[in-house]
Amino acid sequence: MSRSMRATCHSTTRDLTASGRFRRVAALALVAVLAGLPALAETNRIVIRVNERIATLHDYERARRQLIQDLRRADLPPERLQERLADVGVEVLSDLLEEMLLLSRADQLDTEVSREDIEAAVERAKAQAAIESDEEFGQALASSGFTPSTFREHLEKNMIMQTVMGQEVRPRIRLSEEDLRRYYQQHLEDFRLPTRLEVREVIVLESATTLAEDRASIAQDIRERLLAGEPAEEVVAEYADKGLTTSWIDLEWVEAGDLDPELEEAIWDLEAGQISPPVPARGGLHICQVVERQEATIQEFAAVSDQIEQQETARRFQSEIGEYLAELERNSYVLIEPPPEAASFRTVLERRREQGLELDERGAALASAGLEVTQPAEPEDDSEEPPGRR
Numbered sequence: 001m002s003r004s005m006r007a008t009c010h011s012t013t014r015d016l017t018a019s020g021r022f023r024r025v026a027a028l029a030l031v032a033v034l035a036g037l038p039a040l041a042e043t044n045r046i047v048i049r050v051n052e053r054i055a056t057l058h059d060y061e062r063a064r065r066q067l068i069q070d071l072r073r074a075d076l077p078p079e080r081l082q083e084r085l086a087d088v089g090v091e092v093l094s095d096l097l098e099e100m101l102l103l104s105r106a107d108q109l110d111t112e113v114s115r116e117d118i119e120a121a122v123e124r125a126k127a128q129a130a131i132e133s134d135e136e137f138g139q140a141l142a143s144s145g146f147t148p149s150t151f152r153e154h155l156e157k158n159m160i161m162q163t164v165m166g167q168e169v170r171p172r173i174r175l176s177e178e179d180l181r182r183y184y185q186q187h188l189e190d191f192r193l194p195t196r197l198e199v200r201e202v203i204v205l206e207s208a209t210t211l212a213e214d215r216a217s218i219a220q221d222i223r224e225r226l227l228a229g230e231p232a233e234e235v236v237a238e239y240a241d242k243g244l245t246t247s248w249i250d251l252e253w254v255e256a257g258d259l260d261p262e263l264e265e266a267i268w269d270l271e272a273g274q275i276s277p278p279v280p281a282r283g284g285l286h287i288c289q290v291v292e293r294q295e296a297t298i299q300e301f302a303a304v305s306d307q308i309e310q311q312e313t314a315r316r317f318q319s320e321i322g323e324y325l326a327e328l329e330r331n332s333y334v335l336i337e338p339p340p341e342a343a344s345f346r347t348v349l350e351r352r353r354e355q356g357l358e359l360d361e362r363g364a365a366l367a368s369a370g371l372e373v374t375q376p377a378e379p380e381d382d383s384e385e386p387p388g389r390r
Contacts, residue, residue, distance in 0.1 A: 047093070049335040050100040052107065060339060064092045069145055089342035094349040097336065101328040102161040113159045121155055169324050173316045180308045184301050191299045198292040199251040199267060202236045204278070204285040208244040218244055219278035219285040226275050232289070263288065322353030
């Protein structure tokens with residue numbers, strides 16, 4: 001066989017060998033892909049569909065893990081923590097359904113939130129938490145499982161849902177003056193102002209002298225001169241300049257329980273202008289004067305009507321939310337295939353709607369980070385798409 005023919009045969013053999021090796025690798029890869037298909041299909045199984053929006057088992061599991069983390073971060077009593085953990089599945093499925101109902105309605109209403117509004121909300125969150133730097137903000141978010149990006153995404157979603165509820169639930173609430181006055185009459189004790197005293201004091205300092213008798217003598221002299229009608233500022237200044245007492249200390253308005261029991265007992269029955277006897281307490285002997293006295297009284301309706309309106313509006317708003325969400329569900333195409341551990345989610349959902357509970361009551365993690373913003377379920381990373389339209 002010629003050299004050129006041998007070379008051709010060797011080349012053909014290598015090609016056939018490589019081709020066979022390629023086929024074996026391709027076959028193995030196909031087996032691996034086919035083996036993974038059931039798990040992939042299960043992960044992508046739809047558990048909730050609301051009109052054009054869907055949430056998959058993956059979305060549910062991600063939200064479930066996040067809620068478990070939030071609960072473990074929260075400062076809950078052990079028994080309460082175990083109760084919440086036992087209900088995690090049904091709670092997450094209920095949250096997802098109600099979020100999707102509102103977001104689907106937002107799609108229909110073309111509800112959007114501007115970037116400017118989102119950034120303004122972020123700045124408010126920083127201000128509430130007394131956070132000044134972006135670095136500190138990032139650390140606070142990280143402690144709650146957020147990044148700045150995912151925090152803004154969730155904030156936007158919450159703002160959209162709040163906008164929808166504001167537009168469609170708030171107009172249902174009608175409060176007349178008669179309603180407010182009825183509430184006022186039924187809750188009069190809620191508007192009672194307790195007895196309070198405006199008080200100032202001067203203290204004969206323990207450091208003034210080592211002898212208790214001398215301190216008592218100074219205190220008695222001050223009290224007698226005040227009772228005799230000498231100008232209070234001049235009397236106290238005379239001793240304060242010598243370092244024997246403090247100047248007058250304004251305690252402002254105090255109510256029962258605000259002061260040490262001994263001081264409270266000494267002043268509580270005094271009228272405006274009267275002087276207490278010297279009372280041993282922290283720092284020395286205290287001589288108190290009641291500047292003004294206000295007896296317990298019930299506030300007039302006019303003074304509290306705005307407060308009543310705000311409270312009743314908030315209460316009725318929460319009550320209306322449950323009915324509104326139920327209406328959205330009745331008027332939407334809804335398909336639910338709950339995971340086994342969430343099969344009884346309807347019980348939680350109905351209780352929440354009957355009691356008018358907040359849509360999302362899972363803010364413990366952010367609250368612990370100092371951020372007063374409700375927290376929906378957290379994506380695992382920035383690349384994942386949140387539950388929504390596919």
